[in-house]
Amino acid sequence: MKPYPFSAIVGHDQLRLALLLCAVRPEIGGALIRGEKGTAKSTAVRGLAALLSEATGSDAGLVEMPLGATEDRVIGSLDLQRVLRDGEHAFSPGLLARAHGGVLYVDEVNLLHDHLVDVLLDAAAMGRVHIERDGISHSHEARFVLIGTMNPEEGELRPQLLDRFGLTVDVHASRDVDVRVQVIRQRMAYEADPEGFAERYADADAELARRIAAARALVDDVVLPDNELRRIAALCAAFDVDGMRADLVVARTAVAHAAWRGADTVGEEDIRVAAELALPHRRRRDPFDDPGIDRDQLDEALARAGADPDPDPDPDPPGGGASTEAEHDAPQQNPAQKGKPQAPTTRPSAPPSATFRTRALRVPGVG
Known part of the structure; x- marks a missing residue:
């Protein structure tokens, strides 16, 4: 049958x-x-x-x-x-x-x-x-x-x-x-x-x-852009999952969904579907919480992940040079003073502290 x-x-x-x-x-x-x-x-x-x-x-x-x-x-x-x-x-x-x-x-x-x-x-x-x-x-x-x-x-x-x-x-x-x-x-x-x-x-x-066969042939050629890769990492971090397996599974599932759609590049839609399937059993939840994933929380996390700025620039550029911000913050030197020795900067000395005097401690009825 x-x-x-x-x-x-x-x-x-x-x-x-x-x-x-x-x-x-x-x-x-x-x-x-x-x-x-x-x-x-x-x-x-x-x-x-x-x-x-x-x-x-x-x-x-x-x-x-x-x-x-x-x-x-x-x-x-x-x-x-x-x-x-x-x-x-x-x-x-x-x-x-x-x-x-x-x-x-x-x-x-x-x-x-x-x-x-x-x-x-x-x-x-x-x-x-x-x-x-x-x-x-x-x-x-x-x-x-x-x-x-x-x-x-x-x-x-x-x-x-x-x-x-x-x-x-x-x-x-x-x-x-x-x-x-x-x-x-x-x-x-x-x-x-x-x-x-x-x-x-x-x-x-x-x-x-037929669609399964076409997607299996296409899946190895699907591109996962860096911005979508950062979106996946930020999304998994927002749901506080343990380890890196969730990130890898979401990435693989997003690529598979893009191939299933017939697309050659992963988009936000693919990541959303992958997160709904790969994260519910990995997120931390209380014993009496409902299974699954909150759609509103997912939308908010995706929005934050999409607006995540680029990583901060390297504070110490190659070559050991100081950053440009430090150069701008440094005091500017008068061109006429170049080549002349600079006088040492003097600071006012601290005021003298009060003289310490000892006092005898007397306890009535002792000694």
Whole structure:
């Protein structure tokens, strides 16, 4: 049965955009989708895998990682059959090798063992997997789009792991009756005739796949100007994020969004979209603060970042010379006095201090 078409998803514009940007540039670091059950998280991921396969011509598709997977199953292990049969060490690839060129999907990633999440995030960031175990030294490519989904009601990820996901999107079921009716109608139509339903959205999905392929071809040529780079740095500093990972992810996401638009230069619009996706889970907030990012605060930070003046000039120019301001502040010398020795400047002496006199301290009844 064909997966539910990506273009047939109702609403969730930010979720769909985050997934598309990760498909354009996997170096972003993947996406974490947080939301209550029944909000099309898994449906969107499976639809993205079908788009990516069509855009890249890869057969990898979607690789789902079960919660009970062992480390050997994830990164690979020694091929015991060949060891016993042929007497030679051979490597048996794992899920990361299968996911190369496609999408690696981890449902309920918050319930996965932390060391396995570390392995996934390392592979997604480096694009390669290195294995040193059981007498085997092996390395292979593993460029994939890492997508994790979770329900916050079942527990949160540790901040160290949360920070390593490139983008984060919070999804909620719409309270608009018309939207909910449309969702029900779409889903029931798909269940009644999956092939016919997918055929109705084939052209829209094909257009998305074409745009993904075009953006992937353009992304390496997109220019990030210095003024926009300073805007990114000022924006991340204004939100008081830890470390430099946020700056790098915002820059990569802005470049990917510019390529998705078909532009060859990053603009303020791209940085705004990147900040909305990359900063919410990295900013410091109180435990009871709402997730996400305040749009008014973002607008204010972008305005301040755009008005940020150029850095101050070097106070000590090369060559050890004094600055021009110091030269202007210095007293001017009369040309007629040049070449003549200058008389030393005399200062009035300080007035003499009062004479210190000792006084005897007498305590009645003592001595």
